[in-house]
Amino acid sequence: MIDINAVISMMMNNQVDIPLLQPLLKPMLEMPLVGYLIALVLWKPFFVLILMPGFATLGIMLLILPWIERKMVGRMQWRVGPREISPHTRGIIQLLADSLRFLFQEVIIHKDAHRSYFLQFPFLYFIPVLLPLLFINAGTAGNPLVPIVSDYGLQLMVALICLMPVFILGVGWASNNRFAFIGTVREAFLYFAYEIPFIIVVLAMIVLYGTSNTVGVVNAQSGVWWGIIQNPLAALTFFIAMVMATARLPFEIPEADQEVSFGPFVEYSGIAFGLAYVMGYEKMYVLSALMTMLFLGGGSGPVIPGLGELSYAIWFVLKTLIVLVVMANLRGVYPRYRLDQALKIGWGAMLILALVAVAWSLVMGVIL
Amino acid sequence: MEEYKNANMRIINSGPLAPFRKWASKWSLWPCHFITSCCGVELAHAFAAGYDGERLGTLNMGISRQSNYIIIEGTITRKMARALQFVWGQMPDPKFVNVIGACGERGGIFWNSYNITHPSDIVPVDFFIPGCPITPEALLRGVRATQDKIVGIDRKTIEFKRVELPFEKQLEERMVPTSPKLFAPTPLIKVDVKREVDWGKELEDNLKNKLEGLYESITITGKSSIAIKTTQENLKEVAQKLREQMKLDHVKSVNVIEVPHERKFIVEYIISSYTEEELMPVLVTVFVEIGLKDPKIESLTSIWESANYSEREMHEFFGVLFDGNKGMGKKFILAPDTPDLPLRKEFKIPEERYVFEKDMPLDELMVPIEPPKDLYIPISEEFIEEAYDNDEIVVPIGPHHAGSGHLRVTFRIKGDIIVEAIPEPGFVHRSMEKLAENRLYIQNVPLFERLAINDPVNMNLGYVRTLENALGIEVPERAQYLRTIMAELSRIEAFYYDSGIFSLFFGHTTGFMYSMAIREMVIEVLMGMTGSRSGPSFLVPGGIRRDISDDVLKLTDNLTFAIHKRMKKFEDIFVYNPVTIARAKGVGVLTKADAIRCGIVGPFLRASGVNYDIRKIAPYEAYDKLDWEVTTGDDGDCLGRFLGRLAEIKESVRIIKQAVDAVRSIKGPILSADILGEYKEAASDIKGNFFRVFGNLVLPKGEWTTITEAGRGTLLFSIISDGESNVPYRVRVISPCWMNLRGFMEALKGARYADFWAVYGSFGYFPPEADR
Amino acid sequence: MKKVATPEYDIKDKLKYHVSALSTAAKEVVMPLNITTHYPRERRKWPDCFRGYILFDPERCISCFECSFVCPANAIWMKEAPSGRYYPTLDYGKCIFCHFCVDSCPGGALRSTKIHDVAYKNMDEMFTHTEEMIEPPEIIREDEGYVEYEIDKEDLTLKRTKGKDKLIVDVAPSQGVPMVSLCIDRGSCIACKVCEKVCESGAVSSLLDEAKMIIKMKIDSEKCTGCGLCVKECSMQILRLVRRE
Known part of the structure; x- marks a missing residue:
């Protein structure tokens, strides 16, 4: 039987420290389920692996990087690259x-x-x-x-x-x-x-x-x-x-x-x-x-x-x-x-x- | 076909995620890179720096599996139709098809060709875009229309306003005029019509001496052309003697002329020399007459390797057996369902019509053609077996392959080394020679321009000069200079197209974009002159269609300065890129001897060390009045060929600069008075009198052969006229790329698999030009 | 004669070329020499001589068939109008925009526009009847401006202008040399009446001479438009097209 409290305290001891969010997070951490979730997300190993620079960043990169590549190479080639799909944001989507x-x-x-x-x-x-x-x-x-x-x-x-x-x-x-x-x-x-x-x-x-x-x-x-x-x-x-x-x-x-x-x-x-x-x-x-x-x-x-x-x-x-x-x-x-x-x-x-x-x-x- | 189209739209509109499907499909139309004919040139522009189709989310993708959009560029020949069917089948649903260019619609200028099909019979086409070639803007309009269709916007891109014509019956039953074409029913065809010129006595005597007893007659047929008539038995011996004693080392053209009413074939070889300086401009025609039944002649490939592919071509077109050529009895250019022996006179192609009959159903406008049913890959089981036994693999490349163009080459590769390369041309064979036999002389101007839409003026010039030589017309000086300017602009165009493809073959998209950007500048100037981006049809016998204004000449002058800036950038990033040098240097070497043996032409020949440029040895237009140099090289490798052409372009810029300076001070007509006749008002603009001046040209009897230095080398036109008809009896076109094909394959031997693209690019091989 | 040699490149050259390639690329990323026309939001301004869609003016047409005869792609077929005269139709599924027809038209009835970017849903629409060629067609215009390529001695620059480019060019219709049909050898006439049947303008008439029981042909040079059809069709080849004095 896993002691849930032990796990939580383990995670709590190894949190990503973001001072800006601290006042916001503190009350939330005390809530039962949301607290666990936030504790998990801010747990350093989880944070690095899943959020940044891990899986989520990788996903965003996969969407953005080819665009950056196409735009920059396009610029290098005297043209513009993808654009008309969203002209105001230079075709980022x-x-x-x-x-x-x-x-x-x-x-x-x-x-x-x-x-x-x-x-x-x-x-x-x-x-x-x-x-x-x-x-x-x-x-x-x-x-x-x-x-x-x-x-x-x-x-x-x-x-x-x-x-x-x-x-x-x-x-x-x-x-x-x-x-x-x-x-x-x-x-x-x-x-x-x-x-x-x-x-x-x-x-x-x-x-x-x-x-x-x-x-x-x-x-x-x-x-x-x-x-x-x-x-x-x-x-x-x-x-x-x-x-x-x-x-x-x-x-x-x-x-x-x-x-x-x-x-x-x-x-x-x-x-x-x-x-x-x-x-x-x-x-x-x-x-x-x-x-x-x-x-x-x-x-x-x-x-x-x-x-x-x-x-x-x-x-x-x-x-x-x-x-x-x-x-x-x-x-x-x-x-x-x-x-x-x-x-x-x-x-x-x-x-x-x-x-x-x-x-x-x-x-x-x-x-x- | 309709149900396929609807099925695609059904897929897009199905399910709760339909809005996403629509949006994603709209902005992600990836055309598969299925270049089928010359409109591919404008496709390149639409996706290059000038228009950048990628803005619309349309990214050209190499492979059918990953794309959802085909842009069919022009002619689909019978051979290509199979590839089209196959490629379309390989693509995942939903998929869309656009056809660009008139050839893909009702056939365009090739509407009655024996070798084309209608793409709309083969695949479901969503949009047709008119033009020949289309403009990049029109292509992008097609993309926009397809996007609109996907999201369900149904609107016409063009709305005609109907204006009723006055309805008063003024005229009763009228006779409809007949065709303007005059065919002599049984004309006398003579290849060796004697002409009095102040040339060639010595050569004639020399030939008579050397060929004692082997010839039937030797006739001087014009300035620097001489015809030797011999017999079937002596032909080989004559050829041997000419090769060894006269140093006539290459074949420029192999031609067969069928004269059914005299029940004979005339088989002729036009030969010339790359080694003997005096003989360089001379065209020696060796011909024999053979009977119509079981025509057979000894092949001269063992003497002149350069005759090889042309003999195979003639065998396929006429059924003349060249005994000793290994390719006899095999398909080479034509597809299995093309009519047999199509160039024989008894094979008729559909006639033109001039009147739209009342209430004629519109689907009758098309010449009916059966779409192909099978997939034809002429690689035999034994060939593959044999290769596997030798531990080699067989790799067929093309015609649908990101790096093949419209050509199939079958490789036998051992490890990474090419053991054998077997070409299969003919994917863009639009049967120009047959079509030309059925059209007025003037109508063939745009036809032959479609040989190479990226080098249009030189193609024009080659044909028009042949007519002028035959008619004995002097072109006015101003027109000469203007034609020189245009021809050189066209040469620059051709080079930058080829260099773009060359860089693309190395995966260097920037080089491609830069090349196309430079082309876009040249096109801007050429368009200012002629009014058309890539199909000017501006040269006519006797001059040009209309005078060119000083504004445009100023623009041309500016171009000669401005072009250098972008050329420098192109050189920095591509030409002198260490990777390019590593890829191209020492690769695909053709030695001087090999180049001559295979009959290479143009800049590629000069890169192997032969100083042969028709603009110098037999100057035409204004070339002898301008100061410029021929570029040669000794290396004969890919880099040498490429740098040689680059240096040549710089000479072209010099030529243009001088010619523009010169032409500003020359005032005068741009059309020769000889051809205008009584329409003298048209001397500076043909508008209004075009048909009356040119519609009824008749060439004097005989064979008229002219060579011109086009962007990629010697362009040979050989027109046989009967002296009575206003259509040619036979036209033989030998385009530079066709002559280079043999050397191209030779250069591949022993190279690595990846070197194919280096060699291909360095030869600037343009299949529409080669296949004709 | 200029020799182009490809030297052996040593490591120093290679480094130099690496640097020049990389620096060119970097320069372009920072300050690109962009030349892109943002079609469909803007169009390139073509020169006035651009060869695009063709308009037809029936008033000026003399039904000489020359456009149809000269068309290399056989895209122009003449269609009988209600009045009995023949006017051109144009099949854009074949047209190659060489404008041989425009240059041939002796009356200046055909003229060019700068319309060229059109996509058709099916091929039947591509066949344009005479009635549709008279008024300029309307195409989808998504453009808000146009781009001009300006080449000076330095470089190519793009000049962008707001507003719509005019696609219909106003040029005076050109006139061919005015001609008239003339019979040069009346004696050889066999009175086959081909010239009368083929004449569009009703200039040729036949007269039965009752006395001699022969038919005499007459060309009214006032009415004659000089289309040349009778000259072409004459079975005895005795008609000539001559300059109208």
């Missing part, structure tokens, strides 16, 4: 219309596809996307906002992120299409090309910070000593690996629509495609969050008066957004590499950079 349309459209499962896997994989993809957020630290030095404190937090995150391509491979396999097949093989090739430098870079940061606990990682970046300043090479390599991992241009090789017609997702339609389409953005979000935590000081930033600990989460999301926007805008700047060239970059330049980054970390560790 465009993605809502697109996703609703996907939702209402027929889902075609062609007869050669593996029916159950074909439908399951886009949904299952949420598992490796959401689980890394369990270890994310959206707080700042000395003030962690983290669902689960674990000494192996980073390793677990990396392991889960490395699981993502498996689902894309599954999607491609279940599609049973020539282009899906080629795209999947491309994804598999790229997977190894970026994953190794990626893991080595994270290793470099673990060496540098001397811990793989996400709380410790953020603590090690106090003040302006963000990871990007402590080890810029690692940050660069991480960024390139991230672009590659999310198949953004110039490494949009597995999904190249002119070459392999969206590769693994070629047979998807309706909401199934909608889910497959956002897979890339989900991964981008998780990786950007990881980058923010590893290199951009987590949620560190000036405290916004009245928001207390919430301001850390806001800073964290903002930084993540900046990384996302930079990554998304590469679409307007670069064409795509060929597979063999990307592999060369992955196994050559990036691997070397990653190893140098480890050496840098070792040296920095000795000096400091």
Whole structure:
């Protein structure tokens, strides 16, 4: 029998502190059911995982990010991007219309596809996307906002992120299409090309910070000593690996629509495609969050008066957004590499950079 | 068809969530990227920087599965009809279809072609948009109309006001005039009509010496053209000798002329040289006459590889067997349900009519065509088996593929390396050669312009120059300069279209948008001159249709300065982007020898190191009076081809600048007095006298071949006239892209799978131009 | 002859090009050289010579069939009006807007407008009868302004003006060279009466000469509009179209 009071008091002891809302929340917390609910929502692990920067923020990002991307790339291209749907707000609800349309459209499962896997994989993809957020630290030095404190937090995150391509491979396999097949093989090739430098870079940061606990990682970046300043090479390599991992241009090789017609997702339609389409953005979000935590000081930033600990989460999301926007805008700047060239970059330049980054970390560790 | 349309609307209107369905569908019409013909050029503009269809929530999406909207761009040929059926079937419900361009409606200028179908018989079409090509605004009007339809607004986009005509019977039974076309029933067809010109004595003697005993006659047929008549048996030997001893190293055209009343075929090869400087402008015609029954001739592919695809084409059109060519007996351009041997005279296409008969039902306006029923993919089981046995996979690409255009190429890929690429052109084969045989000379001006709607003036110029050469008309100086300006503007247009596609193939949408933006500027100028965005039809034999005002010339002059700013941006972001360089450099190399062997033309030939530009070797219009240079390169790779063309465009801008300066000081007529005859008032504007001046042109007897340097290379028109009819007896068009197809496939060998798009883009392959 | 060579790019060049590509993109995000026309809320202003939908003026038509003959797409068919004269109809399902017909019209009965953005629900509507071509049609106008492309020596700029662009251009109808039909060889006439039957204006008449029992044809040059149909149809080819003095 769970002692409900013990649970509540556990949650009450670990609340997100928002001074502005405190007078409003206090009477509500004393109410029976509403109180429990608010206690749950403001319970730090729940808050981080579900609200910010977790699931809810991810959902909003998925609706807003493609819009930002389309608008900014449009601007770069001497045009305007989505607009007429809501002229006064510059078409911000465009993605809502697109996703609703996907939702209402027929889902075609062609007869050669593996029916159950074909439908399951886009949904299952949420598992490796959401689980890394369990270890994310959206707080700042000395003030962690983290669902689960674990000494192996980073390793677990990396392991889960490395699981993502498996689902894309599954999607491609279940599609049973020539282009899906080629795209999947491309994804598999790229997977190894970026994953190794990626893991080595994270290793470099673990060496540098001397811990793989996400709380410790953020603590090690106090003040302006963000990871990007402590080890810029690692940050660069991480960024390139991230672009590659999310198949953004110039490494949009597995999904190249002119070459392999969206590769693994070629047979998807309706909401199934909608889910497959956002897979890339989900991964981008998780990786950007990881980058923010590893290199951009987590949620560190000036405290916004009245928001207390919430301001850390806001800073964290903002930084993540900046990384996302930079990554998304590469679409307007670069064409795509060929597979063999990307592999060369992955196994050559990036691997070397990653190893140098480890050496840098070792040296920095000795000096400091 | 109606029930499909209604079914779509039923889905949208069903359920309690109908308002959301409507709203979402309205603002999220994603057209699938199903480019079918030349209106695709204007589609590109509608979704590029100039109009930006994305504003309306209409995002062009590559794949049928994810889209809910097809914009059919113009002609649906019999081959493409199958793809259309298939693509439409692949799309999830609810889905909508718009047809743009007259060809997709009642056939437009190709209304009586043997190879087109009506999209409305194949898929349920929601809206038809008139125009040829349509304007981007019209396309977006179609999108708006579809949006309105989805939310249930039913209104007409155009409302005509009826004005009753006066009702007094003034005239009794009247005779309806007959067709203006005159066909000579049994004309004498001669390819080698002797003409007295001050040229070629030496060459003639030389040829006579070398071909001693192998020829029947050698005739000089005009300035820099000579015809050799030989026999079926000697043909190969003659070809061998010409190839080896005269260095005539490529075939410009393979042509078959059927003369049914004399029961013979004339098979001719027009050859020329890329290596011997004096022979470069010379067109040597080698022809034989063979009987109508079981026509058979030895293939010359072993001597001139460049004849390969043209021989296959002629085999398909006429049934002449080129013995030794591997493609005999196979379908190449035509679909299985296209009538057999369509270019033979006995195959008749529907006749024009000029009178709307009283109470005629409107559905009779269309030429009835059966829609196709099967899916036709000419890849045999054995081919796939063989590939699998060799550990290769077979990947067919196109015609519906985000990066294929209207072409199907079947690859055999080993690992990532292309072992073999088999092209399948003909998805936009609109049978121009057959149609031209049934139309007045002047009516063929817009017809041949539709070869390449993104390079319209050069296409015009090629045809019009052929007529002028035949009629012996000198174009007035002012018109010459104006035509040069327009041709060069058109060349810039062609390049920026191709570069846009090139960047799109690399996934670089910004490069595409920038290219299209620059095109939009050029189009603005060209539209000021001609009144049409991409289908000017402005050049006529003897000059141009009307004079161009100084305001427009000033605009043109400004363009030559203003264009550089945006060109620089395009170069910064795309051309010299390290990724572009990595993708294009050293890829798809065609050596000089290979380029000559495959008969590559134009800038692509020059990129392989051959200094061959018709504007220099046989100058026409005002090119010899202006200061400009030919650009060549040595690399012969994708980057070389692309940069070569870019440098050429900069020369074009220079040409335009000089020509505009020159033309301002030249006053005078823009139409030659020779052609105007008594309509001298029309010398600066043809308005009001067009048909009377041009309607009844008759070309002198003989074959008239003219080569022109179009945006993508040599454009060859070969008109055979009988000297009596006011329609051509036969027109042979060899477009640059058609000649480049062989080299394109050659450059693919050994490349990687992803290099296909680099090579494709670098060749600027434009299927409507190739398929004709 | 200009040689274009593609050099080997070393790491320094590559870095330079990376920077220039990125900086161009960044510049465009901050200060874009936007050229978008917000159709349907605004339209591009086409030049006056733009070739769009065609209007017809029956007053000026001489029923010469030339528009129909010259049409490359065979989109113009002549239809008999109640008065017995033939006037053009236009099938926009075929029309390619080359305006050969407008340029051919000797009386200036056809003229161009700047209407071009139309979508039809079915193809039957695309067939435009003579009666519908006389008055300018009304199209859906959602535009509140128009855009002009202005190209100066620096760059292309967009000039936006409020108000509706006029789509019907006022240009004086052009007139072809006035012609008249003339018989050059009366002796060869076989009196087949084709010229009389084909004449739109009633200028050709036949007279039976009772005495000689032959039919004489007569062309009234006052009535003759110079449409040239009799010249075209004459079975003996003895008629000529000559300039009206």
